[in-house]
Amino acid sequence: MSTTSWKTEVDEVIKRRRKSKEALLPCLEAIQEVSSYIPQEAVSYLRENLDVPSIDIYGVITFYGMLTTKEQGKYAIRLCNSLPCDLNSSKEMLKVIEEELDIKAGEISSDKKFTLEVVPCLGLCDKAPAMMINDKIYENLTEETAKKIIAELKG
């Protein structure tokens, strides 16, 4: 999670996409992936290196659900609440996960291990209710499996 690791990635993206506004989103995505959030130094770095004003960079960050300036837990849980999941008890899953982690949706656990977010459709509607933890998919959740998944990650 060091500063240098996202810098390397960003430089790589700028080299590939050249210094342009079109490189902004790929750069932000790279930082998000490496650091799990977009720190202020990264915004300053992009401002200098892409020649895009900070206000535009923050505008883009706040527009997209997968980008954030808030530090994320080691495990970022994204539980879908769109209609097909909602019709298949995703609300109950949310309750179970909130209880297991003792945090509410939108919060980070005190040990910074978990963040929990309720998100729109993940495209897993035939396996509802579904969630993603980082880039991993968990489908056809039940109260039991949800509890088990969280317990395993808690270690």
Added chain:
Amino acid sequence: MEKILTQNIDKPNSQDIKVYLDGGGYKALEKALSMKPEEVIAEVQKSGLVGRGGAAFPVGLKWSFTRREHTEPKFIICNADEGEPGTFKDRIILKNDPHLFLEALIIGGYAIGASQGFVYIRGEYYREIEVVEKAVEQAKEKGYLGDNILGSGFSFTIQVYKGAGAYVCGEETALIESMEGNRGAPDCRPPFPAQSGFLGKPTAVNNVETLANITAIITKGGDWYSKIGSPDSPGPKLFCLSGQVNKPGVYELPLGITLRELIENYGGGVRGEFKAVLPGGVSSSLLTDLNVKLDYKSVAKAGSMLGSAAVIVINKDTSIIDVAKNTVEFFAHESCGKCSICREGTRRGREILSRFANGGGRAEELDLMLELGEVMYDTACCGLGQAAMNVPVSAITLFRDEFDQKVRK
């Protein structure tokens, strides 16, 4: 019916170019490159293929609009930003048969006169992004991408763009804004992307499933294709079945089958007792008649919209108010905020429906919701705002009793 869109997905290693080539892959590209670009477009026009992303615009026409522009360079974009709740059809092609639509993207590039193509994939599709990036590399190695493809003199490259979690970016002008490094807010049209798209240049934007039809059309001809399914809207369609149904999944079937056939013969029937269905995701209106045929015209005639064919089944144990509330919460979250009618309308809708869901509804607000739906349909700049009230409006129209019971006493 012979499968077109899902013809390869059950083969082992179907995503590999070797398997694709063994099945006759990239032969359509070879054929297209031996034709004139205008002939390729004419064949697609003959097929009657319309866009499968939701708007159902004729593909041949879109390509011909882009072709006839004189500005250079031109671009073609594959829209893989599938995000309509209930839609998960493009995912199976992206993951299992990437060359099917990549080949079509190259053909499309040749047809409109573009030398650069893009695939814009939603960021949550991690695995699919990897598969498509690898497929692009493989196509490059085999000479289907790059300079002077198959000795034709035509050169074409493909770049993959990742979305970052914004439903509205599936709208083509928003998608282009996003690729340009901006917030993904849709632009008012005209000008259409065919005249002024990515970086202000003529751009064709086609959905993954739309493109997946192209190789069959080039290989077997537009006439052959136009005879599949319903004459009004020919071709196969990927139906995404979800909600309270026994066997949810993606089914490739000809357009024109009835809701009942889809749900009973393929979906294993409703889980519980049938109440209502959304034929085109949360942007469409509720239907209660299972005899409606699933093609663009028939669904529109029944008062709804086929859209991306995300068929969401709802049973009698479910409160229709909760359904309406869920969909408006979605749109309130995803509204880009550019048009005040959409930004404010979705929020007011959410407030009103929350009151009903909690048993504190105000009777006079039901008619207000209907009016809000009309105003948003008439005045919002893009499809999101225009369609955001479809579920609540149809819920109030079809199930007014349920709402009346939740009026504050």
